[in-house]
Amino acid sequence: MPLLTSVAVFLLVHFLSSPSGPTVDTASEAITAKWTVDLRAAVGSAPLGLVVGRGRETHLPPKTSFWFLDNKTIVATFVTREEKTALSGRDNSDTNLPLRLRAVFLDADTGKITSTQGWPSESRFAGIIATNDGKFVTQRGVALTLYSPDAKELRELSLPPIQEDLWGWVAHPSPTGRNILFATPNQTTTLATPWVWVDTITLQVVRSWKEMQSGWVGISDDATAMIACSFPLYHCDPSVEIRGLATEWKTIAPIERRPQSSPRFLNEDTLFLSGHPWKLLRTDGKAVFTENAPFEGGMAIPSAGGQRFVVPFFKSTGEVTALDVGAHGELKTISVYDAPFHERSYKLNLIGPKIKDQATQLALSPDGSLLAILHDESVYVFQLPPAPAPPPSKADSASHRE
Numbered sequence: 001m002p003l004l005t006s007v008a009v010f011l012l013v014h015f016l017s018s019p020s021g022p023t024v025d026t027a028s029e030a031i032t033a034k035w036t037v038d039l040r041a042a043v044g045s046a047p048l049g050l051v052v053g054r055g056r057e058t059h060l061p062p063k064t065s066f067w068f069l070d071n072k073t074i075v076a077t078f079v080t081r082e083e084k085t086a087l088s089g090r091d092n093s094d095t096n097l098p099l100r101l102r103a104v105f106l107d108a109d110t111g112k113i114t115s116t117q118g119w120p121s122e123s124r125f126a127g128i129i130a131t132n133d134g135k136f137v138t139q140r141g142v143a144l145t146l147y148s149p150d151a152k153e154l155r156e157l158s159l160p161p162i163q164e165d166l167w168g169w170v171a172h173p174s175p176t177g178r179n180i181l182f183a184t185p186n187q188t189t190t191l192a193t194p195w196v197w198v199d200t201i202t203l204q205v206v207r208s209w210k211e212m213q214s215g216w217v218g219i220s221d222d223a224t225a226m227i228a229c230s231f232p233l234y235h236c237d238p239s240v241e242i243r244g245l246a247t248e249w250k251t252i253a254p255i256e257r258r259p260q261s262s263p264r265f266l267n268e269d270t271l272f273l274s275g276h277p278w279k280l281l282r283t284d285g286k287a288v289f290t291e292n293a294p295f296e297g298g299m300a301i302p303s304a305g306g307q308r309f310v311v312p313f314f315k316s317t318g319e320v321t322a323l324d325v326g327a328h329g330e331l332k333t334i335s336v337y338d339a340p341f342h343e344r345s346y347k348l349n350l351i352g353p354k355i356k357d358q359a360t361q362l363a364l365s366p367d368g369s370l371l372a373i374l375h376d377e378s379v380y381v382f383q384l385p386p387a388p389a390p391p392p393s394k395a396d397s398a399s400h401r402e
Contacts, residue, residue, distance in 0.1 A: 031334065031348040033380045034370075035111035039076060040377045042104045042116050047078040047377070050124050065127030066361040066374040068304075069149060070134045073114070074106045074363065074381070076374050077127045077138075101126045101140055103151070106379065108370055117151050125168050130200050132177035132304075137200050139171055146203040155203040159196060169196075174221045175265055175302045179206075181219045190214075190233055197245065207245055216262035218271070223283065225263040225271055227255065240273065242283055252285030264299055267306030270341060274299050278311070280341055288341055298357075301364045301371075307339045308368030308387065314357045329357030334371065338387040345388055353380055 047062035065077045081097040103117040123141030130137045134149030142159040159169050162184055172181040182196040192210035199206050214234040215227035223244050228251070229236040238257050243249045255261065261275040270288065273279040278300075280288035302309040314329030336346040353375065361374045371382045 029347055029349055030351050031382050031384075032351045033353065034383045036353070036378060036380045037106065037111040037113070038378050039104050039113075042113050043078050043080065043102055043377055044083055045080045047080055048099070048124055063124055063127060064361060064374060065129070066363050066372065067128055067131045067136065068108065068363050068365045068370070068372065069105075069131050069136060071365045071367050071369070072108050073134070073149075074108050074372050074379065075103055075128060075131075075136070076106075076379060077101055077103045078377070079121060079124050079126050099124065099126070101138060103128070105151075108365065108372070108381065111379070111381065115151070119145070123168070129171035130173040130177040130180050132200055135200075137177075137180070137203065139169070142169065144198070144203060146200065157198065157203045157205070160194065160208075162194070172217055172219050173200075174219050175267060175306055176221055176304055179219060179221050181217065181224060183211075183213060183217060218263040218265055220265040220268045222268070223265075225265065225283075227261050227263055227273070230257065230261060240271070240281065240285070252283065253281055253287075255279075262299065264302070266300065266302045266309050266341070267339075272300040272302075272309065289343070291335075291344070298362075301362050303364045303368040304366040305368065308364065309337050309341075310362070310364055310371060310384075311335045311337070312362055331355040331357070331360070331373075334382075336384060338368075346385055348384075353378075355380070 047064065049062045050060040063079050067075055069075055080100050080102050082100055099121040100118045101121045104113060105115045105117075106112065107114055119138065119140070121140040122143070126140040127138065128136050129139045135154070136147050138145045138147065142161055144157040144159065145153055146155040148154055159182060162168065169182045169184060172183065173179070178200055180198045180200060182198065184193045190212065192212050194208065195211045196208045197206045198204070213226065215230035215238065217224060217226045219225070223242055225240060225242050226249075227238060228234075228241045228249075229238045238255050239251045240253045240255055240263065241249045241251050255273065256275075261273060264272045264274070266272055266280075269283045271281045271283065273281060277290045277292040279290045282288060298312045298314065300309045300311050311334070312331055313333045313335065315332045316329055331350055334348045334350060335344050336348065338345045355373060355375045363372045363374075364370070365372075369384055369386070371384055373380045373382075
């Protein structure tokens, strides 16, 4: 093995095995995991994927969720079958066993598993859909449950029953986790579909109505944004529209027609629009800046505090045309942005684990100091550099000269 390769392997093993060693080298813009942990033993049985379609079924990757409850606690969920017991009998098939939503809670500083929980579920479409101040909300089909930080059940709410399609009720949480918009996106119709707005503090329905959804949506605590006219059936020019709970839709900016473009609030007055290039907009339509992606870009992951967001970039690799093998995305870089979001703070190259875009979720701690990645059943946590010091103001510069 060449000397440089040997040194690289030694350093990689050292960094991945050392929970307290230096994890960010801003000079070389490299980042390695602070710690990693395999959750398979804690999860128990194999996670189940979604099954969609009638007659001819399509099997999708496992349904997972991944969140920071606060700056010190991470939680990952998986849908599994109930574990067999001696009373189950040898002839009982695993497919007949009840579903469970399993949650694994971890210490964000050390990676130690602090507890595990399991709740019955009537649907494979289940997981944690919002967190706020340590509390969290689970969705299991149409059943919503609010839990305390120590996983005690506080309140329950049932959404209206619907004919479950690919996603059923899709949750769109606000960055703070205090509100969730539930919608039933259907790209094959121009008819109004049901929407439900839920306050997670009280776990009560604030408003329910029907809306024509012509593109992807995102919410803040008091507004909804939609990429209007982006679905093919809507023959109109795409734009970004915003409305409050008590106001009508207002167009704030036109956009280019791009597939899969979607909005995400970073805080109450700033929107991230995915695409190539991606954009930041104020809620009044004023552009903050636009940036091209080095590789295939993902959606922004904001901190609950609204002061930082990150964007992961995946490089397409692995395609072999002769063997009909498709490409997959491999996570290569993480871009970090700090308020007021006028420029990028850091571009960090990921060193170590090969993390593919499928079955991968990212979460940012509320204070923006930690980035966590769930890949299959492994968790990786990275310490991010602090926000750069703001440049001195003109008044400060003048005072210093005097």
